[in-house]
Amino acid sequence: MSRTEDNYHVHIDGKENPLQLNLKEVWRYRDLIVLFTKRTLTLTYKQTILGPAWLVLTPFLTSVVYAVVFKGIAGINTNGIPGLLFYLCSNGLWTLFASSLKRNSATFVVNARVFAKVYFPRLTISISTMLNALIEFLIVFAMIVIILIYYLLAGEVEPAWKLLWLLPFVVLIAGAMGLGLGVLVSSLTTKYRDLRMLVDFGVMLWMFATPVVYPLSQLEGSGILYKVMLWNPMTAPMELFRKIMLGQGYIDPISVISTLVFTAAALLAGILIFNRVERTFIDTV
Amino acid sequence: MSADDKIMIQIRDLKKEYRLGQIGYGTLQKDLQSWWAKRRGKVDPNSKLGQEERIEGDTLRALNGVDLTVYRGECLGIIGGNGAGKSTLLKLISRVASPSGGTIDLYGRVTSMLEVGTGFNGEMTGRENIYLNGTILGMSKSEIDAKMEEIINFSEVEEFIDTPVKRYSSGMYVKLGFSVASHLDSEIVIMDEVLAVGDIAFQQKCINKMRQSAREENRTVLYVSHNMSTVRELCDRCIVLAEGKNIYDGDTEEAIAYYTRYLQSRNETVTDYLSKNRRAINLTDQIRIADIKVLHDVIPMGGMLRFDMKFNAKRNMDNIMVRLIVCNGPGEIVGMAYSDPVHMNEGDNWFAFSFPVGNLASGEYVCDIAISEYDGNVDVRHDFLSKVMAFSIREERTYFGRSWSVRRWGNVVFDTIKAEEIRHEQD
Structure with missing residues (x-):
């Protein structure tokens, strides 16, 4: 057995390490990411009657309710986009971001038992959680496309075909931002459990502060509120997504920069702090 | 031994501290306070200072400077009492903490x-x-595919391999878990008493598997256990941990003897037998052991262990017996000896006892002492002291050119078997 064992040399130092990303190790455990993702996918809908149908049913019903409440009753102007379609898009992308964030924020607390017994890069769990949110999004997306085709044939919407290439980036950024914030929160929850309570509430507030149930154009002319809205890092993905899919949306350079900077910062800070907590959390949880 | 001089694990001055008391609910305010003090180079107002001991303020030093080098192909045993730091050491090596x-x-x-x-x-x-557990432990999917058959065969649960494990018995669960872990291609294996579960036959199979992988595949095994017989069987080298320090490092047999002597030396500090804490339940308060004096604690094989005991009785009593439960170094019971029934007078009584140790093999022993009363009907336990009297048996002779091996042959040297040729009458 003359394997080059030194490839696997690991140095553990009691002194505080400089911050590290450890992404190489995560890559070595890529099979684990796939397995975790599969496991969650198969286990979530075990012993449910409708099974994976829930994946489509929930966002569909939510969008119907949104359309009735916000467009029908509150009379929000969706710029001529059919209510159902508008809310399917908004809700779909928001859910990707929100569930990536919310589910990740529980990583350490939920997996404490496994983490106490065996080492593997904890980030694999976070990434697989995001992948699960992505997969669920893709299923919803397929439904959106089907409904979109119907309205397209009816001539009621016109997607921005020229921007189609941006679509994967918009989706990835929404997922990655959720991941970054999620791991950040999960690292902090190991010490301050209050944050757990705050997450659900915070995400809900954030949703209303983002053009999800209303288009950004609704705020035009409202001055300060509109300007603040541009800085919201979820504004650009939301507007861009609807622009691409439905042809209606407003993209401001400030929003785009804010989104890119915020996503990068959240991911970097999230992973760095996550890696630090990963080494000590077992003593504090 | 198959160990060579390739270093696999090198540990230098390893320390691990735990904060005592409530942790995890630290308030933000305290943390900010500590952080601010640290920033300005001042003493953290939230840290308590104490003497240079294992517990300093509210920190416990689970490991207090451990140095260790382990070579390729070695099976290293780690022994020590509860809280000595064994599990902490393994946790650090396996990167959980x-x-x-x-x-x-x-x-x-x-x-x-x-x-x-x-x-x-x-x-x-x-x-x-198997896939999930294997990848968690660091295998890739293709490695698992290659070993799947072997893992399933070893686990002895072939028939149920496609059944959800929630329907498994706990034994099957453990078997499957062990077989996944033991078939990994890793160079270092760390086991913390995982063998304590599962049936004896499977335990033996696991030990053989681990020995084999150390011998043939040159893997390095670290094994923690309270069960000295498995340590003897598996390990060539042993370290003794006590109070967060590595107090002995060497041959397994000697390490176990050292550990036994260490435990005794700690017990000997208690000379006030009357106030010693009785852990046993259902004891009467009629008689208490007040003192024990062992005349010679090193005796030859087949010799006589002589000891005097002082009893404090509340009334006159008949049919009082002393029972010695003789345990070997690791604390496994070897046998029991009881004394003649004696009569006790109210107050203090001194008795001299002579215990022929018979066929006990050379080694370190420690006795539990029980005082009981048996009148032909009921057996009443009056007093019980655990691990109080230690003695060792030394012998000069060798067996087949070597000294007695407790690991192979146990604690009893039976009398030689008489052999006689059977002569058939030829008619």
Whole structure:
């Protein structure tokens, strides 16, 4: 057995390490990411009657309710986009971001038992959680496309075909931002459990502060509120997504920069702090 | 031994501190306070200072400067009492927790079996769990595919491999978990008493498997256990941990003897037998052991252990017996001896006892002492002291050119078997 064992040399130092990303190790455990993702996918809908149908049913019903409440009753102007379609898009992308964030924020607390017994890069769990949110999004997306085709044939919407290439980036950024914030929160929850309570509430507030149930154009002319809205890092993905899919949306350079900077910062800070907590959390949880 | 001089694990001055008391609910305010003090280079107002001991303020030093070098192909046993730091050491090596000071260098992949079947999911089948558990432990999917048959065969649960593991018995669960972990291609294996579960036959199979992988595949095994017979069987070298320090490092047999003597020396500090804490239940308060004096604690094989005991009785009593439960170094019971029934007078009584140790093999022993009263009908336990009287048996002779091996032959040297040729009458 003359394997080059030194490839696997690991140095553990009691002194505080400089911050590290450890992404190489995560890559070595890529099979684990796939397995975790599969496991969650198969286990979530075990012993449910409708099974994976829930994946489509929930966002569909939510969008119907949104359309009735916000467009029908509150009379929000969706710029001529059919209510159902508008809310399917908004809700779909928001859910990707929100569930990536919310589910990740529980990583350490939920997996404490496994983490106490065996080492593997904890980030694999976070990434697989995001992948699960992505997969669920893709299923919803397929439904959106089907409904979109119907309205397209009816001539009621016109997607921005020229921007189609941006679509994967918009989706990835929404997922990655959720991941970054999620791991950040999960690292902090190991010490301050209050944050757990705050997450659900915070995400809900954030949703209303983002053009999800209303288009950004609704705020035009409202001055300060509109300007603040541009800085919201979820504004650009939301507007861009609807622009691409439905042809209606407003993209401001400030929003785009804010989104890119915020996503990068959240991911970097999230992973760095996550890696630090990963080494000590077992003593504090 | 198959160990060579390639270093696999190098540990230098390893320390691990735990904060005592409530942790995890630290308030933000305190943390900010500490952080601010640290920034300005001042003493943290939230840290308490104490003497240079294992507990300093509200920190416990679970490991207090451990140095250790382990070579390739070695089976290293780690023994020590509860709270000596054994599990902490394994946790640090398996990277579940991080050290507070010192360094660890690992020259190979590590499989840690701090628990078997970690990450098993009840809803998933045995096969699916092999994949999941294997990848958690660091195998790639293709490696698992290659070893799948071997793992299933070893686990002895072939028939149920496609059944969700929530329907498994706990034994099957452990078997499957162990077989996944033991088939990894890692260079270093860490086991924390995982063998304590599962039936004896499977335990033996696991030990053989681990020995084989050390001998033939040159893997390095670290094994923690309270069960000295498995340590003897598996390990060539042993370290003794006590109070966070490595107090002995060497041959397994000698390490176990050292550990036994260490435990005794700690017990000898208690000379006030009357106030010694009685852990046993259902004791009367009629008689208490007040003193024990062993005249010679090193005796030859087949010799006589002489000791005097002082009893404090509340009334006159008949049919009082002393029972010695003789345990070997690791604390396993070897046998029991009882004294003649004696009469006790109210107050203090001194008795001299002579215990012929008979066929007890050479080694270290320690006795539990029970005082009981048996009148032909009921057996009443009056007093019980655990691990109070230690003695050792030394012998000069050898067996087949070597000294008696407790690991191979146990604690009893039976009398020589008489052999006689059977002569058939030839008619």
